[in-house]
Amino acid sequence: MVRNLLENPMTTKSPHASAPSRRTVVAAASAVFAGLIALTGCGAGSPSSSGTTAAEDDKAGANLEKVSIGLIPITDVAPVYLGVQEGYFEExxxxxxxxxxxxxxxxVPAVMTGDYQFGYSNVVSLLVAQDKGLPITVVSNGSTSTNEPGSDTTEVAAMPDSGIGNAADLVGKTVAVNALNNFADITIRNSIEEAGGDPSGVKFVEMPYPNMPAAIERGDVDAAWTTEPFRTQxxxxxxxxxxxxxxxxxENFDSAFYFTSKQTLEQNPELVERFRRALEKSFDFAMENEDKVRTIIQDYAKVxxxxxxxxxxxxxYKEVNMDALTKLGTAAKKYDVLKKDPDYNALIAK
Known part of the structure; x- marks a missing residue:
């Protein structure tokens, strides 16, 4: 019984409620990630209607190990909610x-301090964390692109009168991204170069995803790197x-990973493996039941x-695409987001 997920409102736990001995780690991590996305619309799960009494729920829950995980309320984390609903984590x-x-x-800092045992983050933020010396380890893939240009979960959008028809046309334009020197501008620069343009001619401005639809309509920006559900809006x-x-x-570009601290992996590898098994079952279920994905995101993501x-x-997909990860890491270093080449073997848990 996952009471905090399905029965109680979901609240944001402060990442700074850490032990004094870990304050240095928190401060360093917070500085690294200060520019990351700030999404709105945190929501609670709907009350469970399991038909059991509170006493019965408490008795069942007493046999389960509570595990904390930090998520963002976007569509890509739907498998976690489905995995809870289908009982894969309870198994x-x-x-x-x-x-x-x-x-x-x-x-990231909350996982480093042990406030969360697991977390979800875009790939570049994890590469940056490793580049800064933070002891993180990836335990599972998170989400993967569709391989369909024009119909992917995260793309660059503009209005018809913007004068933008392809990536090369972004040169000389203002493009909204959720975080500077991160996932968005790295991949956009790569696309511009592939299209024969000069990426140094693009002006990137930082903006939360929820603000992008209105900003494009008003003409505040020429284009936006946007993800679902804001892309469709x-x-x-x-x-x-x-x-x-x-x-x-x-191809099959992984945009995010689930991760933990190296301390958690070393001290409790069996927990990490159980979490990974449940997550992989959840991935399979989500891939085979798109209708249930579209239903559950209406709850936690307020869609x-x-x-x-x-x-x-x-x-x-369950496996990390190492070819895609290497290409992203190479681009991140090329565009000075990383100071050194990533250690992929150290990043991915075996």
């Missing part, structure tokens, strides 16, 4: 305590897709039924 003896963060900035307002940086970078039917879904 592994785990009770998930989901903590919703307003953005990814709080999740822009299209429904008359916008168009002008670039697909993830599919340009690599309307109409929007839920229209958005593009990620793919959820």
């Amino acid at each position: 592994e003896g785990l009770e998930l305590d989901v903590q919703l963060a307003q953005g990814g900035a709080a999740i 822009i299209l429904q307002a008359g916008g168009k897709i002008v670039a697909s940086p993830m599919t340009d970078m690599a 309307t039924p109409e929007l839920a039917e229209s958005i593009v879904m990620s793919k959820w």
Whole structure:
């Protein structure tokens, strides 16, 4: 019984409630991720209607190990919620305590301090964390691109009168991204170069995803790197897709990973393996039951039924695509987001 996920409101746990001995780690991690996305719309799960009494629920829950995980309320984390709903985590003896963060900035330091045992983050933020010396380790893939240019979960959108038709046309334009010197501008620069343009001529401005649809309509920016459900909101307002940086970078491009601290992996490898098994079952279920994905995101991500039917879904493959990861790491160093080459073997848990 995952009471905190399915019965109680989900709240954002402060990533700074750490032991004094870990304050240095928290401060360093917070500085690294200060520029990450700040999403709005944290929501609670719907009350469970299991038909059991509170006493029965408490008795069942007493046999489960509570595990905390930091998530962002976006569509890509739907498999976790489905895994709870279908009992995959309970089968592994785990009770998930989901903590919703307003953005990814709080999740990495919270995992480092032990406030969360697991977290979800975009790949570049984890590469940056490793580059800064933080002891993180990836335990599972998170979400993967669709391989369909113009129909991917995260793309660059613009209005029809913007004068932008492809990635090369972004040169000389202002493009909104959720975080500077991170996942968005790295992949956009790569797409511009592949299209024969000079990426140094693009002006990137930082903006939360929820603000992008209105900003494009007002003309505050010429284009935006946007993800679901905001991507579809822009299209429904008359916008168009002008670039697909993830599919340009690599086939089956992984955009995010689930991760933990090296301390958790070393001290409790059996817990990590149980979590990974439950997550992989959840991935399989999500891939085979798109209708259930579209239903559950209406709850935790507060997506309307109409929007839920229209958005593009990620793919959820269990294996990390090392070729795509290497290409992203190479680009991150090329564009000075990383100071040194990533240690991929150290990053990915075996």
